[in-house]
Amino acid sequence: MNAVASQKVDLRDARKDNSMLLQKEMIANNFKKLAKVKESGEKVVYTFVPGNINELLMCFDLAGNYPEINSLQSGMRKKTGPYIMEAERNGHSEDVCTYVKSDIGMMRKGNIAPTGDPLPEPDVLLLSYTGCFTFLKWFELLRHEYNCDTIMLHVPYQGDGKITDNMRNYVVKQLKEEVIPKLEKISGVKFDIDRLREYLRQSAQAEDDLVWVLESAQNRPSPIDSYFGAIYYVGPIFSAFRGTKEAVEYYRTLRREIEERVAAGKGPVTPEGEMGEEKYRIVTEGPPNYTHMREFWKMFYDEGAVVVASSYAKVGGVYDFGFRHDPERPLESLAEYCLGCYTNHSLPERVNMLESYMNKYEADGLLINSIKSCNSFSAGQLLMMREVEKRTGKPAAFVETDLVDPRYFSASNVKNRLESYFQMIDQKRRAA
């Protein structure tokens, strides 16, 4: 076992239910698969989570590597601090996205996956430019390092709050005339639309079960935590598993598990076991902090706070407003999926979404975790907070952390803010 793999990780003693263990195994297996591409002969594609077209990539037998997943997994294992500093030593600004710097630092330190498995170099970078400007530069930076083929899939932003025919047609045209031919050439595999349809059918099945699980948070107590817990739940569908039989099986298992929890009137499973009494129902906006996730989560469950809905669980696909991948409209539905990811929505639409979560899940308040690294999420969040407060009459609060930069997690500040916030909710209740 190498030194990296033998490092202790924060969550090693955490209580996990079966679905969490299964998810962990799936993600780990993908890293193992990537580590063995030299033997298997599979070509490797690096791509992003939002707007990923995993079903299409599977049609070309490509092994998918997701740099964001690597960064967050490294963050959870406390490895990102040195990676980020390595990138900064090499000229990357302290002001920019720490996912990018963690990824570049990891590469410069030998490109070892968070699990300790070696990562292969990419045969192709598929730049799905969806909802985040940084993606565009990130893959230019990776291309600069690897000098490999790069495919750009430009996904227009829903600036006016809707998907137009022009947007959809543009994405479909890129898929047909650039993405697919290039993937055929790189992989040597001929595109088979029926194969794509089958994967999309499986995606839709998994999406149905995921939505059921997310909506189970309408129960009291909520059987899930839709932020900290949902990060595990969305892992497979946001990455290399959407469209696979494994994902269908995973979400079926997860749903059964949650059905049992609902029937038993149980709350979520936390790293320290069953959660106690549900006192506060919270909607969250923004990504989590990964370097101190367990500590952050504990600040919630110790106070009896459960997250009943989060925008972050929609960052790799918004399914709870009706969208499903559609095998009858394969490329169009892939385009709509890309266009519909959470951060590709306009700010007014994001406010509408949060307001609907507040009402649908009978939340006590909105908490924004504002991430230094992520302007796509963060720019405008203070206005969003005020707007949701105004519309719902429920209190909102704001904390600031970072995705994977341990220098930007101040536990005492966050804890103080959260405790004050929960007190504020209590006061509001008493006044009502």
Next chain:
Amino acid sequence: MLSTEKIIQRCQTLFEDLNFTYAREWKAADKQRKVVAFMPIYVPREIIHAGNMLPLGVLGGGDQLEVIQGDAYYQSYICRIPRSTIELVLTDRLDFIDGMLFPSICDVIRNLSGMLQMIRPEIYAHYYDMPQNYSEKIGGEFYVNELQELRKALEKVSGHDITDDAIRNSIAVYNENRNLVGKLYRMRAEKPWNIPATEAYLLMRTGMLMPVEEHSQLLLDYMAAVEKAERPKRDNCRIVVSGMFCEQPPLSLIKSLEMSGCYVVDDDFMMINRWPTVDIPTEGDPITNLSTSFLKHSLKTSATYEPNEEDKGLYLVDAVRRSSAEGVIFAAPSFCDPALLERPMLQDALNAAKIPYTAFKYAENSGQMQPIREQAGTFADSIKLWGEQS
């Protein structure tokens, strides 16, 4: 004939006026007139102009605006231009505009479009998405349709049709303006001591604030005045500045660069004044022409995608070669994603071409110029002392 001093004085007055009085008066002179604001880096001003509307460049509030309310809308780690722009909106300094366009430059400007939609729903606020696919039949088709949609929306703002002929006419007017800007840049590169960086900056900035026809005349007057009066030549080094395309530096920063011994011979200030790089045809379908020019003749910038790795960063190397510069100063606003993410790749391109560079950050309200002057001065000295040996 007007002197350079008089012309620059006028530019400075317009630049310092955060109430945009000149644009207000332009609008008030005719009830048919409208004003459509835009943010960096590029919008097709020709379509706005063709609708009898004034395209008004909004580049933040600079160092003279006290940002009070705007800070309540942004976290400390977000650049300053959106907060001062919000301040301009909330203090009614932009209460006369009829629309505002937010080009696809970064996520902060993108989200600002949605913020304006919420704060001022009566204003037409539109995120202007430029294609990152440069194929005419893919990105071009998308872009032509987007431009047609924009045209329709601007027709609503203006209250009348925007005809093909009107757009062709506007294209010709802007072609002339871009040619004059190009001439000014060439003149400066040839004799930078005659066109100080602050004067070039103010001339470019004024182009954001007045009708294009007036700006073209202003450029003609200035260049005529420059040709009449040779200024003393100093032993400065010749540098290109890179990274100032969105949030603007304080004027004192630009002045500090020159005072420290640097002649600015090329820059990325207000790129829209030179975008596209060749004349747009005035015959044929004007929307297709705008689209094709964008796809084929855009300035390269860190806000757009470079499809070819071998070309990455060459635009900056070319700018250095074209202007016979001796080095590059990277000056980026703090927290500017496009400039700061791009910089390592640009630096590699400069390293490969053996072009020296230095880098610092600023904000539009930066007050301390001494460190910048020292850094730029040291850079200039190092080029003068060791430039030819490296």
